[in-house]
Amino acid sequence: MKEIRPDEIKRIQLDMLKDLHTFCMEHDINYSLAYGTLLGAVRHQGYIPWDDDVDLMMPRTDYDRFVKTYGNKTYRIVDMSVNPDYGLSYAKVEDTRTIMDENVEGGSAYGVYIDVFPVDNVPDGMSERKIFYRKKSVLNILFNLKTVRVAKGRSLLKNLVLLMSHMLLSFVSRQYLAHRMSEMAIRFQGEKTSFMGIVAPADSRIEEVIPSCFFDEYIELPFEDVLVMSIKEFDKYLTAAYGDYMQLPPVEKRVSHHVFKAYWK
DSSP: OEEOOHHHHHHHHHHHHHHHHHHHHHTTOOOEEOHHHHHHHHHHSSSOTTOOOOEEEEEHHHHHHHHHHOBOSSEEEEOTTTOTTOOOSSEEEEETTEEEEESBTTOOOSOSEEEEEEEEEEOSSHHHHHHHHHHHHHHHHHHHHHHBOOOTTSOHHHHHHHHHHHHHTTTSOHHHHHHHHHHHHTTTTTSOOSEEEOOSSTTOOGGGOEEGGGGSOEEEEEETTEEEEEETTHHHHHHHHHSSTTSOOOGGGOSOOOOEEEEEO
16 A cells, blocks of 8 residues: 555545535535644644644534544544444544544554534533543543553653553443544533533543634634635634633644554555
8 A cells, every 4th residue: 555645644634624625615514723733724724734633623512413424435434333343432534535543552444534523511500510521531530541652752651551441441342432422512402501622532531611602703714725614703713722722832842643544455
């Protein structure tokens, strides 16, 4: 198989993003850039120079419709509902012509992708919210201990902890933990709470909880050569997530946190 260069990966993601945007506009599905992708759009009008992925978020009702209806010959949804070997609590849109090799235990069963995260209701009261996120953090820790690979660049102690964790958690599947995380994320589905957040993944953060009304209005932003959607109140979201987000981090922190290779099939 031929390895795909980093610049080619970004081009694949951008073409995928164009198709996804068109589909969502045609089917009245709300979505927004999320995490560092939204930060990149606002601060750099595209990718953060040292970043290499694309993250989107959708209110749960839009997310469910998107997962059930999106797909074509080139791009398709990878989700627990359509792929029993997929062990994550959120969806990916993958390019079916490619295959990824990511630094996760058990490998990856998808191609070059865009992450799509559901946004879920969370408790209004801060004390109840903290308890909810504390319970979720237990699943996050178990999931990361189960899936993170032993690596040469990691300290001996951390690799030993991972090895022991892999043995202790060998009787628990990644898919089981992902299902538990997804079930917890929809705990308040159908309730009219005043706050929402990205709960499903294993790095869910209480700091990024924002008012539910932020997901009522959207605007277009340029991302490289693609026009994409963002929640209108992106400044408040980014401030909650990153603080003074327009300030560049120290040079030593301007590195990608993703370890993967991609190939053409």
